[in-house]
Amino acid sequence: MSAPLIEMRGITKSFGAVKANEAVDLSVAPGEILGLLGENGAGKTTLMNVLFGAYAPDAGEILIQGQPVRINSSADALAAGIGMVHQHFHLAPRLSVLENLLIGIAGKSGRIDRAGGLARLNEISRQHGLMLDPDLPVSALSVGEQQRLEIVKALFRGARLLILDEPTAVLAPTEVDGLFSALRSMALQGLGIIFISHKLNEVRALTHRCVVLRHGRVAGRVDTPATTTSSEMAQLMCGHEIVPPARGPSTPGVAVLTLQGISTSHHSGMALRDVSLSVRASEILGIAGVSGNGQRALADVISGVLAPDAGQMTIAGKSVSRFSPREVQALGLGRIPEDRMTTGLVTNLPLADSMVLPRIGTEAFSRKGLLRPDAIRAFAEEQIKAYDIRCPGPMTRAGALSGGNLQKALLARELAFDPRVLIVSQPTRGLDIGAARFIHEKFLDMRAKGCGIIVIGEDLEELLMLCDRIAVMYEGRIAGTLDSADATVAKFGLMMTGAGQADEAA
Amino acid sequence: MSALFEQILQVGFLAAIIRIATPLAFATLGEMFSERAGVLNLGIEGIMLLSAMTGFTAASLSGSLWLGVLVAVLTGALMGALHALFTVALGLSQHVCGIGVTLFCSGLAYFLYRLIFGQQSVPPNIKGFQTLPIPVLSDIPVLGPAVFNQFSLVYMAIIAIPLAAFVLYRTPWGLSVRMVGENPRAADSAGVGVIATRFQAVILGGALMGLAGAFLSMAQFNAFTFGVVSGRGWVAIALVVFGRWDPWRSAGAALLFAFVDALQLRMQASGLGHIPYEAFLMLPFIFTIVAMAVMSRNAVAPSALLKPFRREER
Numbered sequence: 001m002s003a004p005l006i007e008m009r010g011i012t013k014s015f016g017a018v019k020a021n022e023a024v025d026l027s028v029a030p031g032e033i034l035g036l037l038g039e040n041g042a043g044k045t046t047l048m049n050v051l052f053g054a055y056a057p058d059a060g061e062i063l064i065q066g067q068p069v070r071i072n073s074s075a076d077a078l079a080a081g082i083g084m085v086h087q088h089f090h091l092a093p094r095l096s097v098l099e100n101l102l103i104g105i106a107g108k109s110g111r112i113d114r115a116g117g118l119a120r121l122n123e124i125s126r127q128h129g130l131m132l133d134p135d136l137p138v139s140a141l142s143v144g145e146q147q148r149l150e151i152v153k154a155l156f157r158g159a160r161l162l163i164l165d166e167p168t169a170v171l172a173p174t175e176v177d178g179l180f181s182a183l184r185s186m187a188l189q190g191l192g193i194i195f196i197s198h199k200l201n202e203v204r205a206l207t208h209r210c211v212v213l214r215h216g217r218v219a220g221r222v223d224t225p226a227t228t229t230s231s232e233m234a235q236l237m238c239g240h241e242i243v244p245p246a247r248g249p250s251t252p253g254v255a256v257l258t259l260q261g262i263s264t265s266h267h268s269g270m271a272l273r274d275v276s277l278s279v280r281a282s283e284i285l286g287i288a289g290v291s292g293n294g295q296r297a298l299a300d301v302i303s304g305v306l307a308p309d310a311g312q313m314t315i316a317g318k319s320v321s322r323f324s325p326r327e328v329q330a331l332g333l334g335r336i337p338e339d340r341m342t343t344g345l346v347t348n349l350p351l352a353d354s355m356v357l358p359r360i361g362t363e364a365f366s367r368k369g370l371l372r373p374d375a376i377r378a379f380a381e382e383q384i385k386a387y388d389i390r391c392p393g394p395m396t397r398a399g400a401l402s403g404g405n406l407q408k409a410l411l412a413r414e415l416a417f418d419p420r421v422l423i424v425s426q427p428t429r430g431l432d433i434g435a436a437r438f439i440h441e442k443f444l445d446m447r448a449k450g451c452g453i454i455v456i457g458e459d460l461e462e463l464l465m466l467c468d469r470i471a472v473m474y475e476g477r478i479a480g481t482l483d484s485a486d487a488t489v490a491k492f493g494l495m496m497t498g499a500g501q502a503d504e505a506a
Numbered sequence: 507m508s509a510l511f512e513q514i515l516q517v518g519f520l521a522a523i524i525r526i527a528t529p530l531a532f533a534t535l536g537e538m539f540s541e542r543a544g545v546l547n548l549g550i551e552g553i554m555l556l557s558a559m560t561g562f563t564a565a566s567l568s569g570s571l572w573l574g575v576l577v578a579v580l581t582g583a584l585m586g587a588l589h590a591l592f593t594v595a596l597g598l599s600q601h602v603c604g605i606g607v608t609l610f611c612s613g614l615a616y617f618l619y620r621l622i623f624g625q626q627s628v629p630p631n632i633k634g635f636q637t638l639p640i641p642v643l644s645d646i647p648v649l650g651p652a653v654f655n656q657f658s659l660v661y662m663a664i665i666a667i668p669l670a671a672f673v674l675y676r677t678p679w680g681l682s683v684r685m686v687g688e689n690p691r692a693a694d695s696a697g698v699g700v701i702a703t704r705f706q707a708v709i710l711g712g713a714l715m716g717l718a719g720a721f722l723s724m725a726q727f728n729a730f731t732f733g734v735v736s737g738r739g740w741v742a743i744a745l746v747v748f749g750r751w752d753p754w755r756s757a758g759a760a761l762l763f764a765f766v767d768a769l770q771l772r773m774q775a776s777g778l779g780h781i782p783y784e785a786f787l788m789l790p791f792i793f794t795i796v797a798m799a800v801m802s803r804n805a806v807a808p809s810a811l812l813k814p815f816r817r818e819e820r
Contacts, residue, residue, distance in 0.1 A: 052695075054817075073697070074694060074695045074696070074697055075697030078696070078697050079697075084695070086695070089692075090689065090691050090692035090694075090695045090696075091689060092684070092685050092688035092689040092692055092693075092809070093688065093689075094688055094806070094809070095681075095685065095688060099681055099684075099685075100685075100692070102678070103681055103682065103685045103692070103696045104678075104682070104693065104696035104697045104698040105678065106678060107677060107678040110678075111676050111677055111678075112676055112677060112678055112680075112681060153696075157696075
């Protein structure tokens with residue numbers, strides 16, 4: 001390999017008492033794809049933000065082609081040839097593809113250089129197979145296309161090093177293949193790429209070398225990811241061995257939740273079209289699919305937030321008539337929403353308040369229209385202990401908790417009332433392996449106790465590990481249901497992109 | 507009633523629409539630039555009033571109308587900078603600061619006016635702008651006398667509309683303005699200075715509001731009174747929404763409002779005397795509310811409107 005394109009030496013960055021990065025060394029050669037692996041909070045994003053100029057390091061230096069450089073802003077990073085594709089895209093949805101590319105680029109004699117921009121876009125598109133319609137507004141692009149635009153944007157600015165922060169989290173399996181082949185083509189043409197992920201199989205499939213971070217330090221370097229086993233890498237990431245919980249056999253009982261011909265309209269995002277499914281006691285049903293194919297509407301209908309236009313739903317044998325959160329909850333439904341921060345809890349209120357919020361009107365927490373603060377506090381304290389929720393106390397502001405602890409709190413609040421059915425969306429998104437493991441075990445415990453569980457998720461491996469059956473959603477319909485015993489990622493990939501429905505061309 | 511229609515078809519009526527629309531067009535374009543960059547400027551009403559006052563004072567003391575216009579524009583830009591200081595640099599609530607700027611400017615205008623002119627039974631006036639017929643063009647029948655026999659500030663407004671559209675849609679700076687109003691983080695990561703761009707847009711907006719004020723006190727009324735703006739700033743805020751944050755549509759909205767306003771003036775004068783004139787005065791505002799209710803349902807504001815940008819926040 002030739003001289004490194006970029007080198008970071010002894011990077012240290014602290015936030016208060018927390019050392020987010022400590023003496024991290026890292027280098028990327030031209031044409032190399034470097035994997036940056038680590039759990040959440042291991043310091044991957046901080047390290048890349050240092051490289052991209054968002055944070056100034058407390059110590060250490062950055063060298064570009066052997067020359068030390070100072071990167072104080074994203075403008076400096078861009079000028080130094082570093083491009084970054086963030087987890088949350090930095091695009092303006094109402095502006096066109098071309099306008100998003102041309103932002104911050106000096107025009108020609110005071111005007112936007114449209115012709116020049118188009119030519120450059122075409123060149124980049126052809127070179128790497130990244131096709132985009134220049135005049136479409138970004139809001140009309142799929143998530144995969146928006147990501148493509150972010151990559152093109154970096155190349156457009158002449159990036160020689162591309163940083164991708166968890167790029168596959170938002171993609172369907174087939175889109176992941178497309179991304180990988182584009183990245184390989186870029187590497188062949190001499191670009192350096194840093195690929196951040198916590199998905200071991202992806203790192204093994206794509207990268208040439210890989211650096212593992214743990215607690216802000218380099219925990220290990222893997223020179224041949226392709227031939228290193230996942231469990232070896234997982235051990236580097238976590239510092240100890242991780243054994244996935246085993247899902248024992250179970251005999252499903254009667255149906256605890258059924259949906260019959262449910263259709264919705266006027267929903268932000270994809271509406272449901274004639275969805276029928278059922279979950280039995282002691283069964284975990286997975287809902288797979290690329291996000292935006294009706295999963296949110298499904299979760300909203302089941303949790304009583306959205307009333308369907310047509311169809312019936314029963315919980316524990318009783319028909320749901322009014323579709324209010326209170327009604328479905330009274331029938332025995334527990335819900336863990338997709339977005340912990342916005343629909344899960346009230347981040348500015350004490351944790352204890354958020355933990356009793358769905359049942360605030362019940363006898364347990366209020367009497368004659370007045371709250372029972374002692375009961376609320378006692379309940380929260382009990383759950384904090386039972387679920388090992390790390391926080392200073394029940395009166396802590398909920399928003400101050402880490403993702404894993406928030407998720408535990410939400411789980412505790414639902415499970416404390418022995419739901420007959422539990423619906424969870426993205427249960428372990430953003431959680432580290434340890435916290436995810438804890439959540440998974442709880443689900444399996446509930447299953448053993450006879451609860452029916454619906455898990456809406458995008459991580460197929462997680463669903464395959466957890467679920468007895470998996471239904472795939474595509475464009476608001478159930479594209480098919482597979483028994484997880486005879487399901488493979490490849491089969492799902494086809495159903496998730498609608499290819500499994502070729503006979504339904506009408 | 508038929509007398510009313512006859513009046514509408516007269517050249518004078520068309521000319522009145524253009525005249526009434528001019529300050530609204532300046533104000534609306536000013537507010538639009540500010541909002542496109544993500545900053546609501548509720549200081550508009552006060553900025554217009556203060557600019558009308560400073561412009562009038564400068565013109566009346568110096569005898570130069572154009573110096574008055576310059577002072578009014580600078581006043582507007584300065585007050586725009588003040589609003590930007592609060593809302594962009596310090597990231598304070600745009601609603602509260604905007605109302606604060608309006609109250610401050612109004613108070614300052616009254617105070618300075620009294621200080622300079624004292625208490626007079628007849629307010630001082632100036633010889634304001636005179637109409638400036640454009641050769642050849644003003645000879646076109648109907649359109650000529652209505653559009654091309656106007657104050658020079660009217661011509662400036664007519665030029666300002668396509669110019670604003672060009673700047674907003676065809677220049678890198680305009681793209682930056684739209685980007686910081688939609689997704690400041692994206693602009694920041696592209697190396698665009700979000701704070702600087704917002705400051706520039708709000709200051710440009712303030713300058714345009716200053717022009718609106720200058721027109722009122724130096725072309726339309728030729729005097730400064732405390733009611734010289736009388737809600738035109740608030741109307742401009744509604745017109746921006748009505749015009750969907752687009753220069754052409756916003757100017758169109760200003761014309762439409764001016765049409766209703768000119769109409770009600772004619773209705774007051776035309777034999778419908780048994781209806782109190784206040785009822786006619788209400789018409790343009792009722793029109794605004796109805797138009798807003800109908801049009802703003804589909805209007806999509808710039809995504810980052812009202813949201814201060816702080817880089818460290820993630």
